[in-house]
Each structure stands twice: as C-alpha cells, then as structure tokens.
Amino acid sequence: MQQEKSQRESVTTICPANWFGSRCQYKCHCRGNNCTSEGLCPLGCHEEWFGPECQYINVADGISEADDQGCNRVETIHSKLEVPFRLQTNFTWMRLRFKENIKTVNFKLLTTNDIWTPCSSSDILQIDDVTLDIFCQDTTNRSISKSVFIEVTAAVTLCSIYVSGGRNVALKASTEQSLIFSNETYDESFARSENSVDGNTSLEFKDKSCSRTKESKRARYEITFEELHTIHAYRLYASFCKFLTA
Structure with a gap:
C-alpha cells in the first residue's frame, strides 16, 4: 500500500524545470537538459x-558515446587498454559497451602511488547483449x-x-x-544552508x-540524509568570497 502511494506521489509531484523525483531531489543531466517528468532522457545523457x-558522473577520460545508441567512437582491443580518469576517484563500478557480444573482462586499477591493484572481489552484470x-x-x-x-x-x-x-547523495x-x-x-537568503545542496557549483555568492555562517569559533554545517549511504568521496566547492567584507 505504501509502495503504491509512493508511486502515485512520484507521478503527481510537479517539480521545477530540470528537476524530478518524488521530492524533486534529482537534477536533470540529460543531453540538452531534455528530461521527461520521470527523469528519462530521450536524447541520452550529457557527455x-x-x-x-x-x-552518475563519468570520470573516464576516454571514449564514450553521448546518445549510447550508435558505435561511432570505437577502439579495438586486442588484449589490453588503459583508460585514465579525469578525476582521481575511489573506484566502485564502470560500464562498458561493445560492438560484439561479450561475457567477461578482467581489469586492474592504478592507484595514486602508481601501483597496479586487481580487484579481489568483483561482480559483472550483463545489462544487454553488448553492455x-x-x-x-x-x-x-x-x-x-x-x-x-x-x-x-x-x-x-x-x-x-x-x-x-x-552520485551526489547530498542533493536536496x-x-x-x-x-x-x-x-x-x-540578506540571509544568499547564505542559507540549503543553498549548498542545490547541485549548482557556482562560486558567485550573488x-x-x-x-555561509557568521564568523564564529564554533561554526557548524550539517547534512542529514533520508536513508543510509556508503560515502566514497567528498567534493567541496568553496570560495573565500573576499568581496563580502562589509
């Protein structure tokens, strides 16, 4: 019964442009910001x-297909391929899409201290014939x-x-x-706590x-999640805002 109610709420909730979800907690990352009210992307994801x-943000500094329907950008792997990351990350999972049907691959990770490390416990989920x-x-x-x-x-x-x-679990x-x-x-509306979880990384205070808190030896900022999460990384965008001096 509760599940049915949740599904109805997700359908009837009217969200601002480029937001979706039962609490409007998800931000649109579709190509061209073209999202349906359910968060689907007819044109695929932003690159x-x-x-x-x-x-999920993509940190692979390599080949990717914006609409994920064709196979225009290709690289033939005879046995090995190294893919660098745009951002150093705590690796949890990746998605590979091939032209041919393939069941399994092996992989190793290069850590920041330049040591190649295999994953001792990995799972492979076949999404479709080529993914x-x-x-x-x-x-x-x-x-x-x-x-x-x-x-x-x-x-x-x-x-x-x-x-x-x-994925940004702090969003909203x-x-x-x-x-x-x-x-x-x-005024205070420019510095409220909820401003920092709006998904916008602009450093312009305006x-x-x-x-931003008032100056204090015990300044505090707190985020409370709706459910339990395993946090793999924190990413903070901050500015000293020198122009704010009264």
Whole structure:
C-alpha cells in the first residue's frame, strides 16, 4: 500500500524545470537538459554523466558515446587498454559497451602511488547483449585510483566506457548551519544552508548557491540524509568570497 502511494506521489509531484523525483531531489543531466517528468532522457545523457537517470558522473577520460545508441567512437582491443580518469576517484563500478557480444573482462586499477591493484572481489552484470556493468566490491585494499587497465581474451570493439565518479547523495538533502551570514548588501537568503545542496557549483555568492555562517569559533554545517549511504568521496566547492567584507 505504501509502495503504491509512493508511486502515485512520484507521478503527481510537479517539480521545477530540470528537476524530478518524488521530492524533486534529482537534477536533470540529460543531453540538452531534455528530461521527461520521470527523469528519462530521450536524447541520452550529457557527455559527463551516465547510468540510471544519468545520475552518475563519468570520470573516464576516454571514449564514450553521448546518445549510447550508435558505435561511432570505437577502439579495438586486442588484449589490453588503459583508460585514465579525469578525476582521481575511489573506484566502485564502470560500464562498458561493445560492438560484439561479450561475457567477461578482467581489469586492474592504478592507484595514486602508481601501483597496479586487481580487484579481489568483483561482480559483472550483463545489462544487454553488448553492455556490461562491472563492480568492485573490494573494501580491504580500497584506495584512490587514477586509471583502469582493461584486459579481454579476444579482439573486440569497445564503443563506450564509463567509470563512475559517484552520485551526489547530498542533493536536496536536509541541512542545518550555525548563525547565517548577512550584511548590508546580502540578506540571509544568499547564505542559507540549503543553498549548498542545490547541485549548482557556482562560486558567485550573488547566485544564491553558497551557504555561509557568521564568523564564529564554533561554526557548524550539517547534512542529514533520508536513508543510509556508503560515502566514497567528498567534493567541496568553496570560495573565500573576499568581496563580502562589509
């Protein structure tokens, strides 16, 4: 009964442009910002995003296909291929899309101290005939990686590779902070705690996308999640905002 109610709410909720979800908690990352009310992407994901509803940032600095329908950008792998990351990341999973049907691949990770590390516990999920999702469940030797090394047993054509840099679980989360900053130029609406979880990375204070506390020895900022999450990385966008001096 509760599940049916949740599904109805997700359909009837009216969200602002480029937002979707039962609480309007997901931001559109579709190509051309062309999202349906359910978060589907008719034209595919923006080139830096992939996965379910395009909610996962792609850190692979290699071939990817924006609409993921064709196979225009290809690279034939005879046995090995190294793919560097745009951002160093705590590797959890990647998606590979081939031209041919393939069941399995092997891979190793290059850590920031230049050591190649195999994943001792990996799972491979076949999404369709040519798409594999590969998960690394190894938590004992977890470290930040900067490259992935893919090995296959036969010559195949790789059309796309996506490496997950994670999903922003702080988006639209509940927030609190100590006393809110304001001055003669900017009222409290420019510095509220919820501004920092709006998905906008602008450092311009006038854009109302930053939070700021009043000066204090015990300044505090807190995020509360709706459900439990395993946090693999924190990414903060901050500015000293020198122009705010009253």
